Amino acid sequence: MSNSYRRPLLRNLVARLREPRKFLQVLTGPRQVGKTTLVRQAIADLEIQAHYASADDPALQSRTWLSQQWDLGRLRARNAPEGQAAVLVLDEVQKIPEWAGSVKAHWDEDSTSGTPLHVVLLGSAPLLLQRGLGESLAGRFELLRLGHWNFFEMREAFGWDLDQFIxxxxxxxxxxxxxxxxxxxxxxxxxxxxxxxxxxxxxxxxxxxxxxxxxxxxxxxxxxxxxxxxxxxxxxxxxxxxxxxxxxxxxxxxxxxxxxxxxxxxxxxxxxxxxxxxxxxxxxxxxxxxxxxxxxxxxxxxxxxx
Structure with a gap:
């Protein structure tokens, strides 16, 4: 994947992570369209503390694992320079049983304590992800949809002509x-x-x-x-x-x-x-x-x- 190409949605994510912590940021889209790359680019642009973890491995899909990753994100927030937030990125979070309830509990704890930790959730199964969001996290998230690359993006990133894209x-x-x-x-x-x-x-x-x-x-x-x-x-x-x-x-x-x-x-x-x-x-x-x-x-x- 072209790690140097910057998709238009990157500007939206960077702008939201620059704001004071307000909402969970949920980035959905099919596999291999650049969700993880886009988040890494945003973190690099912001030059902030971050922790990334993926639940794509079946051995890691538990609420205990989720709590451990959240604690690591909080540690990044505590170690961040004065006045800066940190970012916790959880990939394929929808694969964890009862993930939405756990995310809600941790998010609300951070809201109460004033922990400056932005949270970005990534998922390649939007239907399952949105089901959990609607059940437990209503009013706590913003959705960013990242689709397949279009012709103009493939041309700019790889120099393709129209026939190659078709x-x-x-x-x-x-x-x-x-x-x-x-x-x-x-x-x-x-x-x-x-x-x-x-x-x-x-x-x-x-x-x-x-x-x-x-x-x-x-x-x-x-x-x-x-x-x-x-x-x-x-x-x-x-x-x-x-x-x-x-x-x-x-x-x-x-x-x-x-x-x-x-x-x-x-x-x-x-x-x-x-x-x-x-x-x-x-x-x-x-x-x-x-x-x-x-x-x-x-x-x-x-x-x-x-």
């Missing part, structure tokens, strides 16, 4: 690998897609048919940009169950920033839900990683290129 998409971590297409595809499939499915969805949410979830993802990539009825999806997928299951799995994939099913626009909610969705990948890298074409082959295939 084909390779907007994952900065994969950008240095594009000269070796097979290696690039393996990286996207193994380090991005499979990690997202296994760590952000299957571990965190009950999924009765994991193999079906993966097939729904592949189908959405193959038919991205096309309207496909749920009945036709059932015909394409083995052991698909019913349309409710398919719609639920599409919602899970959308919450992780992979693919979605866009409903037909209608004034009535009932008509929206009954409509056939347009399948859409959030990042064209996901489509290319599943296909077998080179960029030159893709350009001349007008049906594929669009």
């Amino acid at each position: 084909f390779f998409g907007g994952y900065p971590g994969a950008a240095p690998l594009i000269a070796d297409l097979a290696r690039w595809r393996d990286y996207v499939r193994d380090s991005l897609v499979e990690t997202t499915l296994s760590r952000d969805i299957l571990v965190m949410t009950r999924v009765d048919k994991p193999a079906l979830l993966r097939r729904v993802f592949h189908l959405a990539c193959a038919y991205s940009g096309q309207i496909l009825s749920y009945q036709k999806m059932l015909g394409q997928l083995q052991d698909a169950g019913n349309t409710t299951t398919l719609a639920h799995y599409l919602n899970l994939l959308a919450s992780a920033g992979l693919v979605t099913g866009v409903p037909k626009f209608a004034g009535e909610v009932v008509r929206q839900r009954a409509s056939s969705p347009k399948l859409q990948a959030f990042n064209t890298a996901l489509i290319t990683s599943q296909a077998g074409l080179t960029i030159d082959e893709a350009r001349v295939d007008r049906e594929y290129w669009g």
Whole structure:
């Protein structure tokens, strides 16, 4: 990932961390879009004491671990120069059982004691993160959404042209690998897609048919940009169950920033839900990683290129 490129959202985060401590800062977005890099850049710009910890490792996912990290953040705040705050960064915090209640308790303790500790929460499963925020932390946080990189960002950071962006998409971590297409595809499939499915969805949410979830993802990539009825999806997928299951799995994939099913626009909610969705990948890298074409082959295939 290009650590020197500064995404526009960086200015917002720096400005909020310069203010007196008011709210938790919650930074959400798919994996590998630069959440951790952006926070590190903000801390470097501010030149303040900081402690970073990640709960992505299953062995660390406990409330005791969370309390230990918070205490380390408080230590940074006590050691900060007079008049300065410190920053505690907790990555993938939504993977800790009952995390929201623990965060609320520690945050309120610091508010009462006047501890100058800013807290930034990072998460790559926005649906799960926001569920905890709404349940326990209402009124205590601000949300910053970091999406996939757009063409202008990839051009500025890596010198890409439009055709490269259309084909390779907007994952900065994969950008240095594009000269070796097979290696690039393996990286996207193994380090991005499979990690997202296994760590952000299957571990965190009950999924009765994991193999079906993966097939729904592949189908959405193959038919991205096309309207496909749920009945036709059932015909394409083995052991698909019913349309409710398919719609639920599409919602899970959308919450992780992979693919979605866009409903037909209608004034009535009932008509929206009954409509056939347009399948859409959030990042064209996901489509290319599943296909077998080179960029030159893709350009001349007008049906594929669009």
